[in-house]
Amino acid sequence: MEIRQLQHFVSVAEEQHFTRAAARLMVSQSGLSASIRALERELQAPLFVRTTRTVTLTEAGRALLVEAERILAQERAAREAVAAVQGVLRGTLTLGAEQCIAGVNVAGLLAAFRRRHPQVEIRLRQWGSAALAEQVAAGRLDMAFAYGTEADPEHLRSVALTSEPMTVLSHPDHALAASGAAPAPCDLGEEVFVDFHPDWGPRRVTDAAFAMLGVRRTVALEVNDVHSLLDLVGEGLGVAVVPRHFESKRPSLYATPLKETGGVVYETAALLPVPEATSPAAKALMALLEEETHGAHIDAGD
Incomplete structure (x- = not known):
């Protein structure tokens, strides 16, 4: 099983369409189909139910998707960690946040992060706290600011920010x-x-x-x-x-x-993957947050 095959599989799962996934990956549709068939042969299980209009995941496909996303997130974190050691923080910071979260001014924090690390692309997603925790655990988000949910110790950790009545x-x-x-x-x-x-x-x-x-x-x-x-x-x-x-x-x-x-009480936290899967960009954002909180209180965002 190769990283490239997992990238192909995740793209088809997200697009629910081979043609769109091939265009997104900039590969031929025949090559993409061959890659998925090879992965299915290796795993000895069909991963998709194919129709003329769309494709949907089988039970085996749904099980693989969880692990594939996590593996790809770890692979990306490893590449970015090597770049960070070489003195350049680059790549992507994909952050999730619930609206009006207490304990952190998300907009102000991201602005400060961009000034310090201009080569990192910032992506922000807003969902409810339960969805954010799932996205971080699955490797789809580098980290999130959310309600302090009980963490899954194998895939998620929670760093307390603040609490209020x-x-x-x-x-x-x-x-x-x-x-x-x-x-x-x-x-x-x-x-x-x-x-x-x-x-x-x-x-x-x-x-x-x-x-x-x-x-x-x-x-x-x-x-x-x-x-x-x-x-x-x-x-x-x-x-x-x-x-x-x-x-x-x-x-x-x-x-x-x-x-x-x-x-x-209402408790807010930074939700992150386990340390070995945490991206350098997420670590840098947390370090910046700690600097800000030591210097001044960070008010809730609008």
Whole structure:
């Protein structure tokens, strides 16, 4: 099994089409097909179900994809490590981040990184924290800033950045503002909630806090960006439980702490592969982050 064959396999899996994959790899379609057939013969298993329009992974193909992506990420990290030893940091930094993550100003950090390492191409992807952890573990991302999920020690490690309590946001005319009292989850069971998709960090924290007390809640308005959440709360369509630093993003909303959370807080972390698979670019970004945090507090990004 050769690295080239794994590159061919991953490209076909991502494109779900031999012609598009061949164009992306700048190889002939016949050569690509022959490479995949040779890999299937070596593994003694079909990797794709082929139709006239598309190709899809078999069960064996799905199993290979996880390992192939990880191997290719390690191979790239090895090449970049050799270049780094020679005094030049180059290649690609593929970073993932959840929106408005606490503990790091992503835009400012990347700008400083580019000034220091201009030969490194920066790519940024935004997803929820669960998806980001999967992408890092699979080798598709060099690292990510996300909610501090429990790490898979074989493929993922988590470096804590910061933690903060949760806050309830509501319209200024809401009963919460009139009472002035900090509510507990049991006080909010009848409320209509605006919240993020289930794999977002703030949603996972809120779900855990309410589940711990056995309180059911209705998430009627589910969004995938921060400003939509704030807009919906601002129109009085529901309340939201969010990390405390969200308060500053819409001062017109009423904010009050959420109490009785059983110690559940919003924790953010840098998610990285295991040390031997961490790219030099990711290591350099973490080193820069440490410099910044020693020099001054890094506020949450917009």
